[in-house]
Amino acid sequence: MLLVLGTLLVTGALVLVAVGAGRSATTRGVDRSVELLDTMTAAPVRPRPGEDDRPFAERVLAPLQERALAVGRRLTGAGSAERLRRRLDLAGNPRDWNADRVVSVKVMGAVALLAAGSALAILLHLGLTGSVLLVGGGLVLGFFLPDLYLYQAAYERTERLQRELPDAIDLLTISVESGLGFDAACQQVSRHTEGPLSAEFSRMLREMQIGQSRTAALRALADRTNVPDVRTFVTAMVQADAFGIPTAQVLRVQANEMRVRRRQRAEEKAQQVPVKITFPLVFFILPCLFIAVLGPAAITLMDNF
Numbered sequence: 001m002l003l004v005l006g007t008l009l010v011t012g013a014l015v016l017v018a019v020g021a022g023r024s025a026t027t028r029g030v031d032r033s034v035e036l037l038d039t040m041t042a043a044p045v046r047p048r049p050g051e052d053d054r055p056f057a058e059r060v061l062a063p064l065q066e067r068a069l070a071v072g073r074r075l076t077g078a079g080s081a082e083r084l085r086r087r088l089d090l091a092g093n094p095r096d097w098n099a100d101r102v103v104s105v106k107v108m109g110a111v112a113l114l115a116a117g118s119a120l121a122i123l124l125h126l127g128l129t130g131s132v133l134l135v136g137g138g139l140v141l142g143f144f145l146p147d148l149y150l151y152q153a154a155y156e157r158t159e160r161l162q163r164e165l166p167d168a169i170d171l172l173t174i175s176v177e178s179g180l181g182f183d184a185a186c187q188q189v190s191r192h193t194e195g196p197l198s199a200e201f202s203r204m205l206r207e208m209q210i211g212q213s214r215t216a217a218l219r220a221l222a223d224r225t226n227v228p229d230v231r232t233f234v235t236a237m238v239q240a241d242a243f244g245i246p247t248a249q250v251l252r253v254q255a256n257e258m259r260v261r262r263r264q265r266a267e268e269k270a271q272q273v274p275v276k277i278t279f280p281l282v283f284f285i286l287p288c289l290f291i292a293v294l295g296p297a298a299i300t301l302m303d304n305f
Helices: 002-026 029-041 056-076 080-090 099-124 128-177 182-192 196-209 214-223 228-243 247-276 278-304
Strands: none
Touching: 056 099, 080 099, 080 128, 099 128, 128 182, 128 196, 128 228, 128 247, 182 196, 196 214, 214 228, 228 247, 247 278
């Protein structure tokens, strides 16, 4: 009990010290004196009409998020923003998510799960070891939970990109061979398909419309993904654009290669099934089978002897 309460007090003290340090870095001694004199001499300001009608998110959550962001920047360091932006690009840039919000959510999640773990330790009357494990586990899990979410989102998006790319290249090939240009064919893909690949083609077209070259837009598309097939496709299209190779011919070759690679991946996964099924077979299926087959014989032997 004393350890849990001490942990809560130390955590609160550290948060207060970090907030105080952030404030002291932005103000000077003379400014504090001037603010103090203004506070003592100024008349109380009445709230303006409608000022208290702001949403709860603006009155409470926004200042809390700013303080958590200040603490998180000190904990994660200066180079974490670029790494978080890279993870957000791989995850597809979820709605209303940016690097600053991820950092603040990490701090608030750590504090929230720390408090939840402390409360559970008090309610369950755990010992010293159990309380430390529960409180420390909640703190670590709350801090790294946004990273786990981004990793899972990036993994699912990568798998979906790899699965949808051959069909998209087939549609590009048919569109270009029917007389459309490459940009118009990409617009057909973004318009008639759904998923992350359609969003990436749409973003590439918007970048080209605002003045970026096709090569730069294609390379940016490859940088936002972590799929080797996408990089291969982008490299082939950039080389075709640079050397004047017919786009339809390059797309036809890329479509054939993508279908071959998809078939090879399916065969590889099929060959992995016997190895993966060994562990559930040994530890779960065979014991149940032995109980169902040998159980009645074991009962009969016990009754006879």
